[in-house]
Amino acid sequence: MQEEQSKKKERLKQLAREQAKQNFEKVNNQPGLKELQERHDRHDHATDEEGEEKPKKKKAPENGAVESFLERNKPQKVIFPNITDLATWKKKYKVDEDVKVFICTGGYPDIKKALKRRGWV
Numbered sequence: 001m002q003e004e005q006s007k008k009k010e011r012l013k014q015l016a017r018e019q020a021k022q023n024f025e026k027v028n029n030q031p032g033l034k035e036l037q038e039r040h041d042r043h044d045h046a047t048d049e050e051g052e053e054k055p056k057k058k059k060a061p062e063n064g065a066v067e068s069f070l071e072r073n074k075p076q077k078v079i080f081p082n083i084t085d086l087a088t089w090k091k092k093y094k095v096d097e098d099v100k101v102f103i104c105t106g107g108y109p110d111i112k113k114a115l116k117r118r119g120w121v
Contacts, residue, residue, distance in 0.1 A: 023082075032094030033121055095121055
């Protein structure tokens, strides 16, 4: 009986190790935060023939207001709930340890721009 339980525990431990290894590989293969921001900036601004930047107009879905709302609010990335501290977050997003990080939820573009100019990520 104890032998069966110990085998079961060992199998569960092995499964957990394999899952952790797979999750680690997924996280390691993701681009860093700076790369994501650069992609986002390039995507938001298109250059015209004279070299001036113009913001791109996002194409609204044709199906109606509900679909449009769902499309705008669809999560862009997978959320990893196992990140519990800032050091782990910085490691996941490949941000240097000495970089200042801020979180700004909502419509505060001026605050975001000001913090980014000051070196915050």
